[in-house]
Amino acid sequence: MAAESVKSASEALHARARAMIAAFEGGREMPEPFDALAADLARFQAAHVPGYARLCAVRGIDPLGITRASQAPAVPAEAFKVVRVFAFEESEAAVTFRTSGTTRAVRGTHAMRTAASYDAAALAFGAAMFARGLAGARVPVVVIGPSELEAPDSSLSYMCALFARAFGDGRREPAFFVRGGALQVEALRVRLASLPREVPALVLATSFGLVHWLDALGPHSVPLPPGSRVMQTGGYKGRSREVSAADLRRAVAQSFAVDERAVVGEYGMTELSSQFWEATLVDPGARHGVYAEPPWARVVPVDPETLAPVPDGAAGIARIEDLANVDSAFAVLTQDRVRRSGDRFELLGRDAGAPRRGCSISLDEMLSAGAP
């Protein structure tokens, strides 16, 4: 297929994904079943993403015969680290996100031919789960993380900038408070203390950024305006001391003088175009640690060995089906352990596993080792 017709096929699939997102925003029924778009994505990706057809072949799956998302093999997140996982020429990429590096610097790459579906998905579900109730009001947005300029290939910085533009009040004050890899404690303190009290604020932060903030703040607090909320995302990756999710949430709530339910977890991955949110702001019965999916994405716990879905209520690794991932892999196999919890999923984190046998080193051990 010529590049132009691949592009037009891709655009048609993007349009269908965005139609689902728009229907969600408008409170309308989904324009088509999840499986219908998933099956077309699987066929498109098998035809145009190098490697996906091979993966289907090894699994004995004919892409043309796929009618349900569950029939399509998921691409391991590791594949994004070693080869290109996209259906276009690299020069056509509109944005390229990379996973955070480790000492050994094996970074996953997720290139997108267009960011339109990513933007639509992030804003629609972010508005519903995090910025809900602001009735379209522009509010101060404070990011405890680096800006897009500072971290141009970080999907998280991109999303935070997107939120700052979409939900922010457009004031000139800087929104990003990590520069040169360091938290700007005093600037952040001044910014938070100067927030107008009559409108809520949105604080977007990584877990390790929050730990640095709390360590710098000590026993003091900087109350946010009433109705404010805090997004907490990501792990620690050795960038700060590690704190349990519950302890961090409690400390964050105290330091900002907000209700713990206003500290909302976000779960996303560089390899995806959609995000998942805790529902504590929108559902009084929702628990922390349990995440909601938008209608265009699913999280399926699967057996790590067979890759088959595990029985309801059992833990498995997350197979994520994301219909906004048009030009890469709509189904991604992660290493995160999850468990279904009603119509949501509980994030259980990575499993340390049983002690290993023998003295052969694992790739994870190599990647997490410090410089020798």
Place this chain on the structure above:
Amino acid sequence: VNRTVEDRVRDVRRWLDAARAVYADRARLTASIAASTGLSIEGVTLGFESLELDATQEQLHALVAAAGSAAHIHVILSANVFIAPLRAIAIARAAAARVTVRPSSRDPTLAGALVAAAGDPAVSLAGHRDAVPASAERIDVYGRDETIAHVRRLARPRVVVRGHGAGLGVAFVARAHAGALETLADALAADVIPFDQRGCLSPRIVFVEAAPARAEAFALALHQALDHRGSQVPRGSLTPDERGEATRWRETLAFAGRVWVGADHLVGLDASGTPAMALAVPPAGRHVLVVPVESALQARDLLAPIAPFVVSVGLRDADPHCLVAPPHARVASVGTMQRPPLDGPVDRRSL
């Protein structure tokens, strides 16, 4: 205690005598070792063939030189490859007039059998929960990095901790040997099979210096060799984590390259040509990544990010000047990677 080099060599020879006695009695130990290691019975039998039964005087002198010196050494063993206790004890015995050995709680059989067979009054077993004796001047700990770090944290001041961590083996097939791919593939399979590849000497990546088609031919030959040898020495049981890792690796390689799936093994071929691909290091359990390269220099560059973890490099001829081998790594002929001479620690990174 002033022990001469010859005293130390003699003390080590006593442990080689013990090894021969244990080897002769191996049938009695096999079931127990199979149960604790997860290896098949045939796998244990094969593993015993890597147990050091003899050494030249020159090798033992090298071992003594590498062993250092201390009055009392405490050896902490982990669930390493099951023959590892012999070398660990021999090194400690070469260095010290008194040795205490804490076997792995998960895999205590061989250490116990060796100590019993040696009848060496200088060496005694410690219980799994016993603290490090106060008189120990040095601790030789064999295990994963986190275990070594834990021992270091708990060690008393002035106690030396020698850590022997985890690692991996790699192999390099030079262009000059492209005509002997099947022979080399079979020899490499002989290095992969022992201990179900859970040892730090076990090769997991092979660089093939040739056109990609030759690398593919080598991958296929290796797949066939592993099939053949695997039918004689079946793989034992993998843990759930190991099985899960194998699945992920298979899926990753199926996407990123090509994969041959055997009953007890996987062989993957890097068809991507991207530098990061060489870092798709397979998990243990008889899984090998074949990477085509244009030169030894390219192999060295691809390997660079993980070179600090490479313990052994296999070549057709054990050329110590091969560019692929990091300076600390052992260099061996393929087919003999699992039988390094008893001349010091298997893992030379600790020296």
